[in-house]
Amino acid sequence: MASEVVVVHANETPPESWDASVFLAGPLPRAAAVPSWNPDAIALLRERWRGDGRLVVFTPEPRGGLEADYIGQIEWEHRGLHQADVILFWVPREPNTMPAYTTNIEWGTWYDSGKVVFGAPPSAPRNEYLRYLAAKEHAPVADELGDAVDAALGLIGSGSRRGGGERAVPLLVWRTESFQNWHAAQREAGNTLEDARLEWTFRVGPDKSTVVYWAAHVTVRVAAEDRLKSNEVVISRPDTAHVALYVPGPSPEQTTVVLVREFRSPASTPDGYVHELPGGSGNGRGLVTQAAEEVREETGFAIGAERLRPLGSRQVAGTVSAHRAHLFAAEITEAELEVLRELSAESHGVGGGEVTWIEITTYGEILANPLADWATVGMIAQALA
Known part of the structure; x- marks a missing residue:
């Protein structure tokens, strides 16, 4: 696919598809004698875009200097800011000719979005707070327009082709x-x-x-x-992997099940904890490896991945979150259950933010006590089936 840069001016309709998009945000001149920085930014983007596809550049300047419909331009800008993969803020503030009042509002709206670059000449006044917020959110900061353009293209990388409604999903989520x-x-x-x-x-x-x-x-x-x-x-959020460890009893209700208890802020249980199967999301690990590792992290008990029986995946709460839970099960011995009982005397978890406690109970007790959520009850039911 040939590399191209398409410039979309205020109130113009963008193309039906693109690989990357940049919105130029910052003050525009209030007098014809004051040069605009937008043409320089566009020229740099044309020169430095190396992606094999289409880069769309949104500029709030009307084409040919024509006066744009004010309300229409506001709506156009809001749409472009939301659609853009990167918002390149360049703020050469000058109190009389480019005070950047609107820019301050836009920066306050988008500084923590994860898709901004902040740039300004060191001589431009009253940008200290904007620079502070950029540093706080780890947004790239530049003193030269060329460096700001490079930072924007760095966030984009090679881009990714999107069309129709897909264009409204910025790369940081699309990826x-x-x-x-x-x-x-x-x-x-x-x-x-x-x-x-x-x-x-x-x-x-x-x-x-x-x-x-x-x-x-x-x-x-x-x-x-x-x-x-x-x-x-x-x-x-990322998919999760969970493991049902159990010792069979005379009936499902008498089957012993291993849960973990952990404080989670969303919990609305009487004790403020969630009571669930060991599990969590991974960092590029295979699902079965992730599942076995979650057991070790949350209980201290090591179990081989080869012992985990895959039981498929389902959404946890389809009206709330799109992610899926992948379920595994393993029958353990009485001796292993005793090891877990010993491990229950101390807390487990990794990273400082995760503190988990082992709970050994039966499926009947889980059904009678409303501490475990319906997703956990359902996963246990599937494992014991």
Whole structure:
């Protein structure tokens, strides 16, 4: 695919597909004698874009200097800011000719989005707070326009082709496995993503570059019903792997099951803890390896991955989150159960933020005590079936 740069001016309709998009945000001159920085940024992007595809550059300057419809331009800018993979802020603030009042509002809206670059000449006044927020959120900061352009292209990388409603999903979410899994399931069902608005992301890591949770307000064409559905938000996270360790009893209700207890902020149980099977999300590990490792981390008990019986995957709560739970089970011996009883005297977990406690109970007690959530009850039922 040939490399190209398409510039979309204020109130213009963007192309139907692209591989990457940049929105130029920052003050525009209030007098004709003051030069705009947008043409220089566009020239640098044309020169330095190396992706094998289409880069779309949104500039809020009307084409040919024509006066744009004010309200229409506001809506156009909001749409472009949401669609853009990267928002390149360049703030050569000058109190009389480019005060950047609107820029301050836009920066305050987007500084923690994970898709911004902040740049400004060191001589530009009143940018200290903006620079502070950029550093706080690990956003790239540049003193030269060329460096800001390079930082924006660095966030984009090679891009990824998207068309139609897919264009509204910025790369930081588009590249996640959780989004691709959800999107693939919708396509397999014959449905089409017509539009989207990324509401928020929860990012982690030293530079906050890893998206763990995301939420998007989507519009989907439901093929089986020939209608648009646009009143829901998709929330997702990486898939999880869980293990049901059990010692068979005379009946399912008398079967001994190993749970872990952990404080989780969303818990609404009487004790404030979740009571669930050992499990969690991985970091590029295979599912069965991930499952065995979660058991070791959360209980201190080592079990070979070869002993884990795969039982498939399902969504945990289909009206809340798009992620899936992958279930494994393993029958353990009475001797191994005694080891777990000894391990229950101390806490387990990794990373400081995770503190887990072993609970040894029966399936009947789990059913009688409403501490375990329905997803946990269902997974145990599947394992014992």
